[in-house]
Amino acid sequence: MEATRSPHPYVxxxxxxxxxVPNLLSQLSILGIYGIASVLVAAFIWFISGMPFPxxxxxxxxxxxxxxxxxxxxESYYLFSPEFYKDESAFYLSExxxxxxxxxxxxxxxxxxxxxxxxxxxxxxxxxSLLAVYAIAKGKLYSYILQFAVSLIHLCGTAVYFITxxxxxxxxxxxxxxxxxxxxxxxxxxxxxxTAICIRCWKKICAAFNNQGQKKVKSR
Amino acid sequence: MEATRSPHPYVxxxxxxxxxVPNLLSQLSILGIYGIASVLVAAFIWFISGMPFPxxxxxxxxxxxxxxxxxxxxESYYLFSPEFYKDESAFYLSExxxxxxxxxxxxxxxxxxxxxxxxxxxxxxxxxSLLAVYAIAKGKLYSYILQFAVSLIHLCGTAVYFITxxxxxxxxxxxxxxxxxxxxxxxxxxxxxxTAICIRCWKKICAAFNNQGQKKVKSR
Numbered sequence: 079m080e081a082t083r084s085p086h087p088y089v090x091x092x093x094x095x096x097x098x099v100p101n102l103l104s105q106l107s108i109l110g111i112y113g114i115a116s117v118l119v120a121a122f123i124w125f126i127s128g129m130p131f132p133x134x135x136x137x138x139x140x141x142x143x144x145x146x147x148x149x150x151x152x153e154s155y156y157l158f159s160p161e162f163y164k165d166e167s168a169f170y171l172s173e174x175x176x177x178x179x180x181x182x183x184x185x186x187x188x189x190x191x192x193x194x195x196x197x198x199x200x201x202x203x204x205x206x207s208l209l210a211v212y213a214i215a216k217g218k219l220y221s222y223i224l225q226f227a228v229s230l231i232h233l234c235g236t237a238v239y240f241i242t243x244x245x246x247x248x249x250x251x252x253x254x255x256x257x258x259x260x261x262x263x264x265x266x267x268x269x270x271x272x273t274a275i276c277i278r279c280w281k282k283i284c285a286a287f288n289n290q291g292q293k294k295v296k297s298r
Numbered sequence: 299m300e301a302t303r304s305p306h307p308y309v310x311x312x313x314x315x316x317x318x319v320p321n322l323l324s325q326l327s328i329l330g331i332y333g334i335a336s337v338l339v340a341a342f343i344w345f346i347s348g349m350p351f352p353x354x355x356x357x358x359x360x361x362x363x364x365x366x367x368x369x370x371x372x373e374s375y376y377l378f379s380p381e382f383y384k385d386e387s388a389f390y391l392s393e394x395x396x397x398x399x400x401x402x403x404x405x406x407x408x409x410x411x412x413x414x415x416x417x418x419x420x421x422x423x424x425x426x427s428l429l430a431v432y433a434i435a436k437g438k439l440y441s442y443i444l445q446f447a448v449s450l451i452h453l454c455g456t457a458v459y460f461i462t463x464x465x466x467x468x469x470x471x472x473x474x475x476x477x478x479x480x481x482x483x484x485x486x487x488x489x490x491x492x493t494a495i496c497i498r499c500w501k502k503i504c505a506a507f508n509n510q511g512q513k514k515v516k517s518r
Contacts, residue, residue: 234418242414245413280443
């Protein structure tokens, strides 16, 4: 049996994490690397997509590339590394999850809801998000329905994530700072942006049926 | 403190349900009433929808009315009756949940995942399913995207329902009979039918964009 090397900083305090190793990178480094990598991904997509795209489509391609890679790199690592909290090599991806667990210890504790949501994110939402970049770039007919579908899954996942936390006492954050910054603010991006995309796609799809209907009327 | 009146039939055996009252209606009565009520709802929708609808649209209206009323009556009762297992009046809706809990005791035990999924079903999916009946009946432009959205939420909910059960040991059924009949077979309707609806709506939406595109090309 492995001894606990250091008391962990997570709440609830009685969460068992034998072999826990504290964060070796600073909060600034962890967030800074994620921020810089995200900006680089967005800049790459922005420049290779070139001129023919409307501004909004370029912004959406950046979003889909960013969220898709977040699911497929960060969340995929989480899914396949149940003992990330024992890592003592300062490996960036384990540092991310040690840090994020301060906002929601269900990650370190491997709550079945979290693992379920991460399975869906890695297997389904990640690849589908990258497909959305391609669909917008190539002007595919399925572009709007795909973006709607992935955004709706984001919203369902976030709803399940927040509601289960509330039902279980909403006490998984190490401090109010981590609660509001990591748990509330960071996750709210995956509410606000998917909601906006769903509304836009819904309108575009209704408009397509409207145009199709007018065409049928005219062709009578 | 209330004494346990009778040992409950659910698994895990150590689930605490003080005041449990066994089913007062037979399995045949519970399933029979649900079956007959569902057939009556479908028949009502079938006859009031009349002749102008294609066969498939009539079938879909029956499905949406059936699933919408299931969410809004059965599941709504579950949500607001945390102590349904204590009911000794043979009230039909509490009898349903006492019986279904034999296939998945997380219902009687009020697991937070189950309550979360039921909140979404009652608040969102139930009303949206009934709106789908209206949307098909009136040929609304949003008919396909609405049906797609509700079916996708069904699929996400069922995925979370099954994956969390598997991750938590898949041991919530009173016997293999209840496991396969209640947990697997009954829920599989909410996989097979929503999948078929999603595929159909996806194709219809792509076809609408295709027609819109052809119209634009022709009008140049």
